[in-house]
């Protein structure tokens with residue numbers, strides 16, 4: 001029986017108490033939501049794919065010196081992470097016009113932006129995560145000016161790296177959302193680290209050859225093929241191997257490259 005203490009449950013993930021103080025277990029659910037939870041579906045296998053994809057991205061970012069909350073993947077659904085104090089902001093980085101930016105400014109989806117643009121949204125479901133400015137963030141004390149500078153510089157580094165990483169597998173990184181947390185070192189100094197996840201749930205990923213969407217817009221816009229799109233991203237990143245199945249056999253066994261079953 002699972003006796004772990006549940007610390008927090010969000011729309012797509014659950015956080016449980018970790019094995020050591022200062023650690024948590026991040027569990028990826030199959031729930032897909034949009035319109036602030038009004039639209040909801042279960043997509044069997046999505047959680048496992050996001051876990052694998054996010055692990056890959058966080059490990060790669062760690063390798064180029066971006067501090068993250070990630071420690072290790074535990075199984076197909078869960079990762080061990082450092083406990084951080086989440087800064088209540090969604091930081092969105094955009095390379096190409098799409099989604100709410102296109103709606104707000106009347107820009108055609110897919111049109112180029114003069115440069116990468118960073119936006120901040122206040123994490124508050126009751127208010128539908130409104131867009132806020134640096135003035136709001138500092139005036140209401142959600143983050144200090146130094147923390148904003150740090151988040152912005154990390155976000156740009158993450159963007160530069162991920163644009164190249166996805167380009168290498170034939171995918172355009174249109175935009176994405178990240179979250180940051182405060183991590184206390186032993187000497188009580190706070191460090192800003194990348195937290196949450198980076199997966200097709202929180203990115204716009206367009207196949208360069210076909211223009212096909214390989215992300216959660218397939219769910220938001222009822223395009224179908226959500227799981228197949230996420231699988232395609234995982235496969236191109238090299239984090240998914242499918243066991244070939246004999247004709248007439250049961251469901252496909254999906255494993256990560258280290259052979260841990262789903």
Ligand code: TMP
Pocket residue numbers: 090092098099100101129175176177201202203204
């Ligand atoms: P938007 O165009 O709807 O503002 O979304 C911009 C990017 O941020 C897109 O890649 C999806 C992601 N995003 C989230 O991950 N969570 C959210 O709650 C929102 C609004 C956007």
